[in-house]
Amino acid sequence: MALSREKILSTAFDLLKQYGLADLSMRRLATELEVAPGALYYHVKNKQQLLASLASRMVAEVEFRGPSPAKALEFGCLELFRQLSQVREAAEVIRLALAVAPESLRFVREAARLFEQLVDEVQDGASGGSPAAGQLAATMLLHVCVSFLEEEQTRALLAGVTIAEQAPSSYIAAVQASIAGWSG
Amino acid sequence: MALSREKILSTAFDLLKQYGLADLSMRRLATELEVAPGALYYHVKNKQQLLASLASRMVAEVEFRGPSPAKALEFGCLELFRQLSQVREAAEVIRLALAVAPESLRFVREAARLFEQLVDEVQDGASGGSPAAGQLAATMLLHVCVSFLEEEQTRALLAGVTIAEQAPSSYIAAVQASIAGWSG
DNA sequence: ACCTGAACACCGTTCAAGT
DNA sequence: ACCTGAACACCGTTCAAGT
Numbered sequence A, B: 001m002a003l004s005r006e007k008i009l010s011t012a013f014d015l016l017k018q019y020g021l022a023d024l025s026m027r028r029l030a031t032e033l034e035v036a037p038g039a040l041y042y043h044v045k046n047k048q049q050l051l052a053s054l055a056s057r058m059v060a061e062v063e064f065r066g067p068s069p070a071k072a073l074e075f076g077c078l079e080l081f082r083q084l085s086q087v088r089e090a091a092e093v094i095r096l097a098l099a100v101a102p103e104s105l106r107f108v109r110e111a112a113r114l115f116e117q118l119v120d121e122v123q124d125g126a127s128g129g130s131p132a133a134g135q136l137a138a139t140m141l142l143h144v145c146v147s148f149l150e151e152e153q154t155r156a157l158l159a160g161v162t163i164a165e166q167a168p169s170s171y172i173a174a175v176q177a178s179i180a181g182w183s184g
Numbered sequence C, D: 001a002c003c004t005g006a007a008c009a010c011c012g013t014t015c016a017a018g019t
Helices: A005-019 A026-032 A047-059 A069-084 A090-100 A106-122 A131-159 A169-183 B003-017 B026-033 B046-059 B069-084 B091-099 B108-123 B129-159 B167-181
Strands: none
Touching: A005 A026, A005 A047, A005 A090, A026 A047, A047 A090, A047 A106, A069 A090, A069 A106, A069 A131, A069 A169, A090 B129, A106 A131, A106 A169, A131 A169, A131 B091, A131 B129, A131 B167, A169 B046, A169 B129, A169 B167, B003 B026, B003 B046, B046 B069, B046 B091, B046 B108, B069 B091, B069 B129, B069 B167, B091 B129, B108 B129, B108 B167, B129 B167
16 A cells, blocks of 8 residues: 555554654654655655644544533543543643644634633623633643643553543543633 | 763753753763763763753742742742743753652742642631642643743744743733632 | 763654656 | 655764773
8 A cells, every 4th residue: 555644644643652752753653654764754744743743633533512611621621531541642742733833733723712602601791702812721721631641641651550541530620720710 | 170960960051041952962962061972971860860950950949929829829930930931942841850750840849838728728727738739739830831931932933032031911811820720 | 980982773854866 | 756775964872991
């Protein structure tokens, strides 16, 4: 089968899950795909862009559902934890994308929208929270989520146990604090 | 002058400030110090430990002062911004230390103590917030601070301007939200 | 005790040349 | 259009040998 951007991305994802970020090199990826290193650069611009695309894919399926903006945000964060818990070094990859192009992440766009609704609701005038503030809150929330996820993953690694898919109470507390702090 | 751990650390700090993390390699550092690369390993265990020590030094002088725990925390975060604003890639270096050994950072220990006081105050019984919760809140706060600092630094870099030492309102809002969310 | 020289096992990226 | 081969300019870390 010929090389393709899609094939590169999915193999990179497998490598990340199995061996971690340190072993996800362009050369290792090329070896895995049985091509020369240079071949990759015909399909992706560079390693940074590849990792940003990987981040998008990692959070692409997270959905926000709930009776209120606050509940939907909380739900989305729990979904996020479930989907990233088994992905080694998910935090670093997400942060890279957050630094380079936050709006490229569906999670950020959705969460920003919900934060704006949340502020509208609390202030219950209609003038509305500014979109900039919404995006700020959304990136903060994602930063908090991945930081706590990372802490749990590190803990699990050191303890030699597999991490639960269900987010621990400390994670939930941090998420609720972040949401509450923003809508107060 | 003979090589020493101290000299290595301060030169590494200079390199970080001037050229950024990507150019802070063990080999570059050795060249700057006019020694062979291997010489460094007589004084530091490895690059990771060197960066963790650098992180400690970067936040060592931040002090928390104010009439209440909440105000002191806010003050400390503003101090943090001032002290890190001119340090390129401060965020990445701090996060590394947070992942490896959070309690090695004075900032985390102090903030944890203040969060415990804060919770005691609000609940105004004396039984006390657990130390684990305090440290959790402290690491979250530091994660939020460096994430927002990073965002400002990136923005300034793209705009081609030098970042202000005074924290912007978005930073202050994020800090207040984090503190408020935890004491609610 | 402290440092050098040299090696080992890697990196990301580019680019002429081939098919 | 797509890929190889080979190079360029680097990495972190180790370790025998020297002073």
